[in-house]
Amino acid sequence: MSLINSYRKFLTGKLELDIPIATCEYNKIYTKDGRVVRDYLSQYGALPFGHNPEFCVKAVAEHLQNKSPVFTQPIFQEETEVFAQELVDALGGWAKNVTFANSGAETVEVGFKLARIKTGRKKILSVERSFHGKTYSALLATNSRRHNIDHLRNSDDSFCKLALNDFDALEKELETQEYAAFIVEPIQGEGGMNVADPLWLERARKLCSKTRTALIFDEIQTGLGRTGDMCAAMDLGVTPDILLLAKSLSGGLIPTGAAIYSNWVATAEFDRKHSSTFANNGLATAVGRAVLKELQKDEGAALTHVRKISSLVDEECERLTKQYPGIFSCRGAGLMRALQFKDNQAETNYFVTYMQNSGSLAWLFCSYLLNEHNMMVMPLLSDKCSIRFEPPLNVSEQDIKDFFLAVQNVCDMVQNSRYDILFAGLIEKPLSDLPSVEQYYPAARAGQTVSTHYTGTGKKRGKKFAFFMHFTVVEDCIRMMPKSMHIHYSEKEIRELAELIMEVGAVDYAPEIALEFTVSDEHTYADGLMIMSPIQARDMMNLSTAEKVNLMKEFVAVAKREDVELFGLGAYTSVITRGGEQNLDDIDGLSFTTGNSLTALATTETVIEAANYNLIGSVISVIGARGAVGKLMVSELSHWCDNIILMGRPGTEKRLLVELVPILCQLAFSAEQNAQPGSVIDNIQGYIHSSMPELSSYIGALNEAPEQAVTQVCELLLADDLIVSMGLGTSDCYQSTLEQSDFVVSATSEGKAFLSTEFLKEGAIAVDTARPFDFIVTPEQKAEVLEGGLVIQPQALRYGDVNMVGLPPGINLACLSETIALAMEGCEGRFSSGKSIPYSQARYVLDVARNQGFKPLGYSSTPSGNDYVDGIETVVSEDKAAALV
Template identity: 70%
Template structure:
């Protein structure tokens, strides 16, 4: 584990972006393994002339060798005073004051402090997608969901945001006269290289002057050459009250920054109260002065070169846009660019769509450019799928041309679906073993796939839904890989890559939309989406409580941004929220379900059909009976069977009965569903008639039995020790239970296979509803272990280019089906919540599902067998599966 930043070290290592650097010079990075990498990132714009430029290095050497002062606080050095004057002059002479700092974020803090002291106001106005640093005030002005720490934003009431280039919002907010400052980047850096409209900035200047709001230009990244001028403000003829500089001022050697401002902003109070231990130091001064000299010499030749190179970049971008209009787009100006990629042909493939929407594809492109072309760039973390391009100001035309040759190869790879080449380096697969990049393997192969959106007019529109999902086993990921991997990687390589994706997912859990699709029946439709995190169940369960909460909040945030009205919890998102109970405060305005009702009923329907609806005399084991799905399965089976074994861990037998008996007794009174003679429910009813006749009148009478009455029945059953005679028993030994059971239903959150099918009674049928599956099916073993919780869909289609758990078209998970059915119905509210779902609600949900065309798969219809991730795939009913497929 890295002592510095484990997350970043892990991510960079796994994505093959780590470099063992031994030397840096100009735009070259030399590594220990002999590679020479060209740097097109420039430390996010902080290396104006590349690494260790001679003129800066010589200035530092001369300064240190002469024993010139470095830190002399509180005494000001003459050189620092001269540096301040030179800075003011090169910026056009409008300023009268300079405050030096140690970083960009500290410079932003100085700007806020100045503005608040001067105006006496607290509020700061900034711009959507802005980035101003990672100190707390800078973060509050930064509008980035990736960088902000929501639960620690204790002062966010004093920070508002508007949309870039929105004139109406600008006027509305600044005319309110409530802001100390309006801070804006003329070109947004981390926010996506969006360029501010000059007329909009000019209007901001007018409004700030009129309403006594301090106008702050954050030119920490644009200033000193990157935009092709000394600063954008000077180029466009707009004078801010405060101009912030940092990155380029350092020359790539000494962290430093400067807030440059006019007398209209300065105050004696600020001068009295502000200082900085390491600011105003002699070493930073000598480097900063060297940078100013370099930019100014030869009549600004360095800046003219930037404009020439920028024009070349414009031409290259235009050519790529012309050749690949659906794949490549760009934003920015000067040597600050965002290059964005999108594969419109892969919208039915989970992996590619997720990689695009989560931003992970940008990381893969950066990895490919580094390892295939020896070029260093990094993603724009606040943008979906963009890389940032910020080469040194002195880059050559050859450097630019070479980069765009490599970038065109990326466009060709995406156009041809060649994600195998993009990701080959992650598992050290030689590029020579893959077909050439010109050979196309479309990510999605045409088949029975649901449309991405309903295009008709005549049907009723349901609610837009979002289903929260993640990989449950490696096979899920392998199955979802685009075609090129199945054609060009071995099975072992695909499993290796999928394991790596899930390993990264354990550290970077960021959810993203993995699929958009439409489901319809004869009368209605609903548009929806799958929102995926690449995390595995065990890793999700092992997250600290706060990280589990953050993960769910991230899921919900994506759903809200995409316009979801109805939310469905899939797999372990239900487990870590305790059946949705822990997320109730975060979903205001959204309806949702865990999907557990239909999962339970669909599973028990398989048992009922397998038995011909005759379970009297059969032994049924329920594994995971304390969970939400398990309890509902017991409730349903108790209407049909007379010998139900509740399986639990050693020492939990008493808890099983305490949790399940009250609901079973309540069902005996309500008689919502007719119980088979001799079944558990029928036996409880008979027991009440015999032992507690005073409560008999409530059975099936439609009257609510007093809670005390139900409790009294439970107490009497336990006191009389008649549980077994009613048809219930408990067991803490899986082997014992499996050996005597005719039917076994399993729905645990164990997170791994743990039930040995060798213990199954001959002729027994097991239905496994857990994911990952609870049963271990050995190769070649012919046992009836069926996949539970499956539902026939209203259309014989796959959602995406494959159903997420490998089911044939027209069959899918009950939890997803419950979400879709309730959304099509237009239901509002919360369904199937918590560990104790009311049986009446489960039947209600099932009725709605049936009405909308979602029918439990059952046993008579062909059903796929459990296929474990830990062993080669097997099938207990291969003929039926083949028939259905």
């Protein structure tokens, strides 16, 4: 575990990006194991002339050898004053003041302070997708969910954002005259290498002058050469009030920054109140002057070279864009680019789509370029699948040509869906074992898949919905992998890769879209999303409370970003939110469901059908009865069965009854559903009639029984275990209970298998609704183990090329089906939430599902645990599934 940043150390280590550096020079990184890596990242633009440029090293050496002053605050050094004037002159002479700082973010803070003191205003206007640093105010001006922190971002309403190049919004905001400053990057760096429209910046200049708002150009990345000029402002002919520099100013040797500003912004108050211990130091001055001199010598030959190389980059990008349409694209200018990749052929494959949308695929492209081509780049984290290209200003033409040949190799991989090649290095599989990259393998399986987008007309639109999902077992990850991996990796290799992905997912579990699709019937359609996190169940449960909250905030944020109106909580997203009652503070009127109603009733339907609708005389044990699904299963089975055993841990027996008996008493009074003679509900009703006739008139009164009546009956049934004679008992011994049970239903959130089928009674039927499954299936079992919570879909189609859990077309999970049915019906509100879902609501959800064409799978077609326990295949054939629908 790293003492510096364990997250980054872990991530770069697992992705083979943590190379052992020995020495660095120019654009070369020499490793301890003898490799020579070419650097096309330049420390995110902070190495203008590569690593350890001789002229900067010489300036530092001479400064220290001469024992020249370094830190002399509050005394100003003459060299620093000279450097300030040289900067002003190099930038065109419009500025009259310079304040030095120690980093880009600190320089941004200086800009804000200058503007606020000058104008007396507090508000700062910035641009969406901007990035200005990670200090407090800089972070508030930054519009990036990846970098921002909710409780910081929401703590100050004086920072507002508008869209890049939006003329109307710019005028509307600045005309309010509420802002101290408008800060903008001429080319957004971390935000995606998006270029500001010169006319828009000219309009900003005029509006800022008119409204006495300070115009700040954040040129921390663009400044001093990266666009082929001293700064983008000079190239554009737009003069800001404050111009911020940092990265290139450092020469790659010493952190520094500078705010250069006009007399209009300067105030005596700022001068009195601002200082910095390490700014204005002699060593940073020596390096900065050396950089400035290098840029200006030989009539600006360095800048001329940047413009020439930029033209070559333009040509290479244009070539690849034409050669790989829809796969490769480029944004940015000069030596500051985003190279974006997209595999449109894999849109029905969860694995590739998630990797693209989350940016994970970009990390792997960088890993591949490093380990196969010895080229260093890094992802552009704000983009779905982009790598950041910022070579040193003195990069050679040959370096550029070599780099884009390597990028072409990546494009070939994407075009031919060769993810087996891309991932091979992570499991140390030799590329020589794989076919050449020219061989094409489709990433997504074809056929029997729902449409990705609705293109028809005339149908009513249902709610746009999303389903929150994650891996429950490693087989989920294996199943979703592209075809080339299944063909060319051994079973051991593909499992090793899946386990690595899930190991990384336990640390970097940000959710993103894994599938876009649409569902429709004759009259209605609804657009849907699968929003996936790569975390598995056990790791999700091990998250701290704060991490669970943040994970759910991220799920909801993706849903909001996509204008989702209703979402479903899949798998353990329901568990960690206590059935949707916690950690969902940001839903702002969105409707949602946990899917637990249909999950429970689909499971009990399997049991009831298996018993040929006659459970009287059968012993049914329920595992996980305190959960939302378990309580509903007990509620439903109590109408059919006369001997239910609630299984729990030692010491929980009384608690089980205390929680379940009031629910059953309420059902007995409401008589919402007819109870089989002799069933638990029928017995409770009989007890009320015989022992408390004064209360019997309330039976069937549509939930109008007084609360005290229900409480009175509960107390009597719990006293002396009278409820046992009604047919409801408890047990803390799994073995003895399983040995006597004819039917077992299980729905826990254990996150692992803990029940052995060897204890099941011969001929018994167990229906396991948990994911991961609660039962460990053994070859010696004499009982039948089925998967619960499955639903027949209106059409024999998959959601995605393999469904989520490998089920055949036309069969899927009840929790997903509940989400879709409610969306198609246009339902609003919260459904199936909490640990005690009203039975009436569950029956309503079942009615909605049936109305939309969904129906419980039932016993005769339910997959057997013997065939399904590996989570990959099911005993139900695709032909049979189609026939069922």
